[in-house]
Amino acid sequence: MNAPVYASPHAVTTRTTRQIMGMVMLALAPATVAGFWQFGWPAFCLWLVTILSCVTFEAICLQIGGRRAMPVLLDGSAALTGWLLALSLPPWAPWWLGVLGAAIAIVIGKQVFGGLGCNVFNPAMVGRTVLLVSFPVLMTQWVNPQMLAQGTDLSLAVQVGLGGGIPDAYTSASLLGHVKTDLGRGVPLLEAMSAFTPGQGLDGSRAGSLGETASLLVVAGGLFLVAKRIIGLRIPLGFIAGLCVPAAIAHASAPDHFLPPLAHLLSGGALLGAFFIATDYVTSPSSPAGQWIFAIGAGLLTWLIRSWGGYPEGVGFAVLLMNATTPLLDLWARPRIFGRSLTGRSLPARRRQEFIR
């Protein structure tokens, strides 16, 4: 009786939480490096500051909560949250914005709920959205790409990071922001779009946040995770469908007012959202049906907010909104239990007649 009780199974996979988080970071790395290439030292410094702040705040919270910090810090989830937050900030935002965002993401978005696995909203998106609502100007200031080519150096990074503001020569508008502004002025869509070519979305050579520019690399990273079976295809596909199908219909009916689906897909945080943000395990449903509903809903809301709402970009809000439905989806969109109907009743006794001769 005193011997420890071991319940089955007596074997487990070799995969661990830390490995999973590490793999996601690995998948993010190419797109991030491409971002550094485009936006230079300031972007790199902001990325570093944000991740370090996230890990620091996580450590502080664990300390206050009286929990052993080391094993939890090593699971890598805080660093991943910081990474994704950094990818969704304007690359030349001042450092304090990254620190504040990290504090919000980790403390308000995660630790008050009880830490990893307990939070109900996506911490990185909580951080980003609170910042967006709080500091709309800073959060919608974008810079031209190809910064390294233009010769930004570390001193500029420090100057920008400490809040010195962005020299006018570098500022630019993101596609969604630009289109929203111009549509607001009554400029027809085609004219508003003329400054952008679709190819820019693929290689990342246009204004935007670190993680939204190099779409090809984001997708590649996402597919790597799919291949490694870390994420499934339901959420990315559902998200893309939810965004592109209504966009295609609307664009077909009023090309002057609605962006084409490809522009939606290649701009803003759509792909990052589809592969890395909506897929966050903790805040998305775990059943297949729930995941479809969640993803399609998030894509649809993204399109709605982009096309009709006051904010130029909707991925963050859409993800948070669908996060709120996750518990209900987990409850109401459960898989059918083997041997039961969808409503949970036992299936009737039945046999395959064709086998009986």
Place this chain on the structure above:
Amino acid sequence: MQEVLMTLIGLVLVNNVVLVRFLGLCPFMGVSRKLDSALGMGMATTFVMTLSALAAWALEHALLLPFDLTYLRILAYIVVIAAVVQFVEMVMHKTMPDLHRVLGIYLPLITTNCAVLGVPLLNAQSGSGLGMSVLGGFGSGVGFTLVMTLFAGLRERLERAGVPEAFRGPPLAFITASLLALAFMGFTGLVPAH
């Protein structure tokens, strides 16, 4: 038709009674610990809000406006609403015990829910017609039910999470509500304000 739809979207998503207009917060906080209660409360509130919007409109146009008694609006509205709610509750209790078990028990709570008075008052302020008044009451009720349901789902899940001592219960509920309101801010501007 489009206007009705727009108004509904506006009431449910953009200017949600609870999260944006700050009405009916006490039941939102109080009756959202269990999903079933939240749903029941939401439906009962929708019913009463629709009814009270109708009653208030009638009162406004039959008595208060013709006789220039608008300063008695609060008094007249609330007494009629309170009485109607209590009456409905009593009748339902006796004649439809099954429905009462589902909805009726929430009715007395609703008298002290400021949304039920607030929505008719707002209607009166904006001088809405009968249709829009009733729609306003109904739409606000639907918005209330929607966020109640979402919130109750979230709270049920949090009930099982390892929340730190200092935040367990109401504090975390408020923080969750804050993030829910943040999410709903995404709908800002979805419907042009009139």
Place this chain on the structure above:
Amino acid sequence: MAHFVIPPIRHLLTRWGIHPDAHKFPAADLGIVDAGLPPLIVLPLAQQAGAPARPVVKVGEHVLKGQRVADPAGAISAAVHASTSGTVIAIGEAPMPHPSGLPGLAISLRPDGEDRWVELHGDPYPIRLEPAEISRRVAEAGVVGMGGAAFPAAVKLALGQRSAIDTVILNGSECEPYLSCDDRVMRENAADIIEGSRLIMRATGAKRVLVGIEDNKPEAIDAMKVAAHPFPEVSVVKIPSRYPMGAERQLIYTLLGVEPPAGGRAADVGVVVHNVGTAAAVWRALRYGEPLIERVVTVAGGAIASPRNLRARVGTPLQWLIDRAGGLSRQPARMVVGGPMMGVAVGDLDIPIGKGASGVLALTHAEVGEREPSACIRCGSCVSACPVGLLPLEMANRIHAGELGQAEDIGLRDCLTCGACGYVCPSRIPLVQYFMHARGELVALEREGKRLDRVRELTEARSGRLEREAREKAEAQARRKAERAAAAKKETAA
């Protein structure tokens, strides 16, 4: 040639189950070896599903090999036979393979070394026997399912008399890692199995036999196909390797595309499922009259020096088997009876194997992979692994919060405790332990509730009785008084 059954395309699309490391070799490639006679045999009385058997021998009595030492107790139970000749030295508690480590009742036998059989009554043409006679003889032989659950085989065979059975499925999937006893039996005794399956078919009134074998056992498939060749009603079907393919309902679904109703039985869809080893045992019981006193056991695991399959007598202690397999090459982290996914961890090597024990595993730290659980990251791996379509994380979560009823609402009853979810969890959450705990609690609650009901009845009965007694006493008193009064009257009158 037996006709082909094309597995329904649906099972290629469904994505339940897992692919754990198989670890089947080298044991699967080595022939079965006899484990020999241990110095002590311990025959558990509760080695079958259902009620423990009732001993029919006394301490000190000498028994022969194959002699019945315990009778089945009730409809679902099985007889126990001596697995060698020798003297009964004890009837009482002995260590048992049970997760609690608690002992159970057993008959201990000191072998006399002669291994002398009782007289056996076989039948040269058992296929001509009446169905009822077949299941009677199977019951006589104490045959139970050898696929793990150890359900009395005769009970299932008798099913044909109650429900219409059209298909017998032989379960040769052996999806648990490490285990290869069924594989070996299929390779070495294919003919026995096929003969046995035809007996089962006859007993249940079925029209055909399907033998499902996972595609990672090509030799077994070949051997079985050869053996099945003469019988058109027997088909051997290759099925995908996936854990838990061997679970009864999942196997039926894979082979036939029908789902047995939850809470119902295989018989509801006209099917009886038996392990291949069971079929062989049925054949031996009828053809030669041999009771089930030995079985093939896989002795394997990283801490076993030379893993192999042993033909072992029921009641052989683990230590003996391990020694036959070269002994321990290093200190094991965990000893398991059964497979690694559903087996029972044991802490005592004196524990005997029963009829249902398919494996004895000595697992190393690396193999067990034990680690402190961390928080559930809701990765959903457990959900995609679950063969039943449950949400293991949600059930565990509710059980953790003490909401057992809610866990039941979302499917706890349908859980097989197959361990697929526990295997894939990157956070090492002891999911299956939660489910076993909750089920145990629910059963205990039910038991307690029933007990309290009974107590309430007793209490009411007692108060009724007390009342009645009081009334009777009062009446008697009144009577006596009246009598006395009458007597007094009489006296005065006199």
Place this chain on the structure above:
Amino acid sequence: MSADRLTSAHWYPGLSLGVVMLATTAILALGQAGTADRIAQAVADDSRQQLEQILPAGYADNNLLADTLTLAGPDGQPLVVHRASKQGVLRAVLYEMSGHGYGGRIVLLMAVDTDGRIVGVRVTRHNETPGLGDRIEVARNDWIRAFDGKSLQQPTPAHWSVKKDGGDFDQFAGATITPRAVVGIVRQGLEFFVAHRDELLGQTGGQQEKRS
């Protein structure tokens, strides 16, 4: 009749609620009667203050609330125009104009003198983002005062836009739509003035100010 019997009578609930209503209503009616004038006064003061705040101190001496006329506004809806005069001389007309900003309708009150020059502009209602668009409020920023003294001639119509669009007026960092909208509304207001100049200045009780 004892209190208990009284309160359990079947007509008692009606009576008690009736009595309470009677008393409450009576008190309220009295209260209302007592404060009605003050409230009317306060409301009027309020409206007047709103009108007067866009005029320089001592600009007018008439009752702005009383001296009004109603025209058809640019959108076809009736538009109330207040007229400010000093010593009987009409000096400016005040009216509201509205248009769409970033977050919805922006309503401006503007005062235009008889020469078509702006005396003052204030935003009375808007739905712009706090911290961004709300800098058009005079309480937050002096930006709105930049219109003072401007007319359709000066700057020329081509320059009636924000600097970003090649005009004369500043925009805010990160929020161009709102200032653009306000400039547009003000310009529309001036155009309205020009189009209706005669009606606005014509049928006045007082005398027109001399042109300088």
Place this chain on the structure above:
Amino acid sequence: MEQMITAVVSLTAIGSGLGWILGTAARRFAVEGDSRVKEVEAMLPAANCGQCGFPGCAGAAEAIVAGDASPTCCPPGGKVVALAIATHLGLTLEDDGVDEGPLVAVVEDALCIGCTKCYRQCPSDAIIGAMKQLHYVFAEACTGCNQCVEKCPTGAISLQSLPATASTWVMPKPALAA
């Protein structure tokens, strides 16, 4: 003045009308229930805030009387109300102790003198035995009511938790947080 009269008259009429309707309805549609529910409801703050998790004070009162809720379930009422209700209903408040599972009486053989006091006391006939003979508690029928323990002159009876056997054993709950 006229307007004031309209105001007073119309609202008074509305008031008395509604009051009459409610008064009548209260009689016509009266639903009688457990009187204790009403009493408990009267003790609750009647804030109808729902924080107890029940739909209003009436719901909470019903649950408390039915035993589905602890009197401490009402945050606005606080300790005072909880205590008052507990006293009124005869409940004890500190019930959140650890549940050690069912207890049953066990007779220690060496101490039993066969006096049958326990036998006569047991309300559920769980004890078997006769005068001057060893008594035995039939665990299946024992409620653990403690009455026999108090009656036993030699202290032979004690309450113990049922010993686990392989068939009654329950897998322990995993110790570490999920």
Place this chain on the structure above:
Amino acid sequence: MSDSPSLRHITRDGLWDNNVVLGQMLGLCPTMAVTSSATNGLGMGLATTAVLVLSNVLISALRAWVVDAVRIPVFIVLIAGLVTLVDISMNAWFHDLYKVLGIFIALIVVNCAVLGRAEAFASRHPVSLAALDGLVTGVGFTVALVAMGAVREITGAGTLFANAHLLLGQHFAFLETKVLPADTGALYMILPPGGFLVLGLLIAGRRWLQKQIDKRTADVAVAAAAH
């Protein structure tokens, strides 16, 4: 509940132990809606306090004459009457503040705190206690509102007691402080979500403080026992 609680007890209860907002979580709508600045919070708090005191007194005085069938309507009518009076008075004398607090003055009627105190306390206690209860409840409410308003205003707009002169007159204009440079606050805090967040944090803070106090008193008790 019939025995009268002590004055100290009522005071402590209303201000801290069972503070309407922070403890009982009633009257949340005005709490959230008007606390984008400390001044608004103060105004709303004072108005509510006035209604609370008066309604408690009235209801306590009339409690013997109210029957169950119309209890809630009668209470509500009384409260509505008082609120209308306050509404009219504020409209007449504090017109600017009235414009800010707007519909929430009217909603004092259904502020659950007012009806809650009426039912829970005033209808069961004598007038004097009821008045005290109304006062402390109101003050507790006001304190909570001002605290929330202050936090939200400072973090959201960088000011404190902006526009105090509208409420308190020019003499109090000195209260108006600029804490942060203009336009540097986090808008989140003065927008609706900020209200929820601050209240959540305040309640958590109160809980933490209570724990510290409990610990201190326990320590003191232990020390006293040791003597």
